[in-house]
Amino acid sequence: MSVKKRATALEVAKAAGVSKWTVIRAFTPGASIAESSRQKVLAVAETMSYRPNLLARSLATSSTQHVAVFVDDFTNPHKLEMLETLTAALQAEELVAVIVNINEHFDHVHALLNADQRQVDAIVLLGTSFRDETLSDVRLGESAPPLFVLARDSQTSRISPISCDSGHALAEICTHLWARGYRRPAFMTGPRTLSTALGRRQHFEAFWMERGIEAVPTLSAERYSHRAGGDAARAFLQASPSGLKIDLLMCENDILACGAMDVLRSEFALRVPEDLAIVGFDDTAIAGFPTYDLTTYRQPIAAMVDALVDMLAGRRASEPVSLPGELVLRSSA
């Protein structure tokens, strides 16, 4: 697509009256080269607006500095926050994020194979919908790039999940709720298969069970959306006309929580938290809106991304990591 060819090291060399390797050296930090020839080369290179071709370098060094980031859900603003943090951290390491859209319309196996063909240095899964089976199915050969999973769990051995510690998170949340006196909890999940990868419901139920509360109703939202959250709440409330059987609704994320809250208030005239307390997860921007003022849990995004980048850079062993986040108390629960 380019109109005119870019200058090459060889051309700069000729113009500067040196060999092309001297030109390379001028652009290689720490290379042994006379300061004089270095200055000369850089000056000439400047006039020709020469800069080393990173593509050719990648081929020669077999390291692209490219990290493929697989994203499946573009509806949750929380993903955008993760993307921002991740790209910033990668760029600080001179790495580049290649974003791969793997929503339902795309073939995950193809995406994986393609990233491999492009010689990315690593693949990061930033999403929930990737199934462990897909990963084990794919024959990437012995030479596949290392795989990392951000913000969800994975049972596949070749993957290193880096996540927010669900056990710790739910313990903290529930302890708070228990202290506030809530005793009739319910839990709202997202789509089944994706939900389990988060492991939030399991820990939630375990907490109440330990305290003798065995039956924790589950509301299932069909998607992680505001509307789906509202729909699930409506369905549950309509199914119990005899009166509200719960005093607390913990939702798998903020979006669901806000959707539920809107329906509670507008359609059932319920007050939050007096009639029903609501808790979300992620501490999305929306959770802080005065309308919602949602109690939620903030994932340690920066720490998670740091851990990931440390692994990529080889400063840290590629092992599963789960980090504690922070309970964000607001008025909804």
Added chain:
Amino acid sequence: MSVKKRATALEVAKAAGVSKWTVIRAFTPGASIAESSRQKVLAVAETMSYRPNLLARSLATSSTQHVAVFVDDFTNPHKLEMLETLTAALQAEELVAVIVNINEHFDHVHALLNADQRQVDAIVLLGTSFRDETLSDVRLGESAPPLFVLARDSQTSRISPISCDSGHALAEICTHLWARGYRRPAFMTGPRTLSTALGRRQHFEAFWMERGIEAVPTLSAERYSHRAGGDAARAFLQASPSGLKIDLLMCENDILACGAMDVLRSEFALRVPEDLAIVGFDDTAIAGFPTYDLTTYRQPIAAMVDALVDMLAGRRASEPVSLPGELVLRSSA
């Protein structure tokens, strides 16, 4: 980072008893190769899990199929929607999006130069903060990749802006508002430099001026955030204690509008739209929440992205394009 070397065409060739060029041909659609040897090669390649090295291909063809996407604002969910549409469209063309974070902490010039060095086929600016001056300043040489700007205007000649037609959009919005009887409008902008690139305020003011309404108050939000929108609204209302001087507030985007709305209601007990009508822009998910039910304007994201991809693929001339969006009427105005 890979443990074991990937198989190369040469290795497959030896194993299959042919030359490496025959292997290449087996993987080149439309190449002239005997069906028999093609099958043989593919079979052998399969067992060795060989797939062509796209990096080497790029070097040989001088086309990476990489498109750098520069993103500056990760707080607006609308960006996520654009990213989703864009990545999907690129992938359909066998192109890959390299995402470059160019928020305030990063050097735009460096990002530009770096993308060029990586031999991307094109650069797409998906943001508002990129200054025209930066682009004209940079000496990319004659060989720079083509630049495209999505969803904002640009005066720089080398760039092809692809945007939502602000003139058309504001005309449609204002015509509706005029018909509803609003006569005392105000406009809320985001940060000054970024705001002008959108051109929304200019068209807004022009509309009312043509109808004899000269003084349109401007509220300035410091950032494109919910809080900043609320702050701007509060400051304006507190400054006019003698009573509300406006009956309509048009905001540069949905986030600002929602922030303003929350403050109006909770702090000034104003009703929307009875006391003050509110209009946003972008039709973000949040605009559809029953709490806000915001009248807004939906940008033609799909059409814009289609136009961009057509240009990238050479199916369409790289010229400025501005497309009409759609007014989304809800109860707030």
Added chain:
DNA sequence: TTGTAAGCGTTATCAA
């Protein structure tokens, strides 16, 4: 400190 040769894994082009 500098120059030389070989190689990264493809594709383009020509010859057989």
Added chain:
DNA sequence: TTGATAACGCTTACAA
């Protein structure tokens, strides 16, 4: 249809 030579622009290793 197939094989061979050259080239893409750089890096690595070694020699001068």
